[in-house]
Amino acid sequence: MIVVRVQPGPLDPAAELAALGASGAVASFTGHVRADDGVRLLELEHYPGMTERALEELAAAAAERWPLSALRIVHRVGAMQPGEAIVFVGAASDHRAAALEATAYLIDRLKTDAPFWKRESRGGPDAASWVERRAADDEAATRWD
């Protein structure tokens, strides 16, 4: 079962993991707002409509590539505090490698293929800045080409 969700409210990775079910192999990845570099607030802007479409296409591509029994992509948007979960991806399969690889694929590709933009605030009036894209993310995504 494929579930794709974009939500402004809190994301509970434990609940998402449980929702992936009890297949032989279940893998997951959760991204949290990092608290270690002075960020006080993270805002996630997205492109409504295109976001859902991009995530659904990503999910379908993973389900095509690996034999999966369940797949979830949940991405938060809006304002978040350090330590809060931004994104959860997970895959369930009868096969360990399929679950692990699909999970890595989903998070690597999500970072290049879905229209999200992060803005960080470190406090102070002019301290909000848009996060720059990292070349390492492009490299991680292209290894699945």
Next chain:
Amino acid sequence: MIVVRVQPGPLDPAAELAALGASGAVASFTGHVRADDGVRLLELEHYPGMTERALEELAAAAAERWPLSALRIVHRVGAMQPGEAIVFVGAASDHRAAALEATAYLIDRLKTDAPFWKRESRGGPDAASWVERRAADDEAATRWD
């Protein structure tokens, strides 16, 4: 923080995931008793003392190899029903690739480096059989050499 646990009671993957904390990147793998091939009961035998040592060494090797902020290995022993979780491994890091790779490493190596043995019962008096080792597991483990 490294946590290694071998337990006869139920394993809750969602709680284990939550216990890994809120680092930038948190990855996990859960193995469940497969329900699709007629198995009614799975028994997990282990080598008390050596098991804990082997898992602790595995955890230490992963923590040496990747920059991790947390790592958990929890393995059940004893009798289990289909759908129940057998094993949970997870890793937290500031770096996505480190969390994902460490998780794959932990489960691949656990399957070859820790003294556990599975016996499946499919019902009937003589139907319990020891699971045979799969060559694919050896291959998966050696890719980390």
Next chain:
Amino acid sequence: MPVQILYFAWVRELVGVGMERIDLPGEIATIAELIGWLAARSEGHAAAMADPARLRAAIDQRFVSLDAPVAGAREIALFPPVTGG
């Protein structure tokens, strides 16, 4: 042809609006030409479009390269490289 143009992130902030509906002159063939044409609309547009190498685009909610043709587009979005996940 009337086209809906969407802006996101700092492109939106510089332009000053998230969306505008525009009648594109027929001579604009590609996203790159659209970017050049939009730059003349206001100071904000000029600032947002100053360095096309920093821009990415989507047509009808699919990523396209800057040399993609705009003919037939109903919705065109301009934005910085994405940074989700």
Next chain:
Amino acid sequence: MPVQILYFAWVRELVGVGMERIDLPGEIATIAELIGWLAARSEGHAAAMADPARLRAAIDQRFVSLDAPVAGAREIALFPPVTGG
């Protein structure tokens, strides 16, 4: 020297016990030689040790190959290839 010998999984079932304390004769130098020697102890031992290629071993709770020397071992375990995870 008295050594504790442990058996697991079907090796344990065939031998009939999970552990025995044995005084090893000094001429037994390796795990492989131990396996051959144990095979003579009972029908169950013989069945468990019949095919050494199916056996794995640990000395003092560390995996070793079948040609590992047993000198100084306090605890030796014999078992099938592991199948956890």
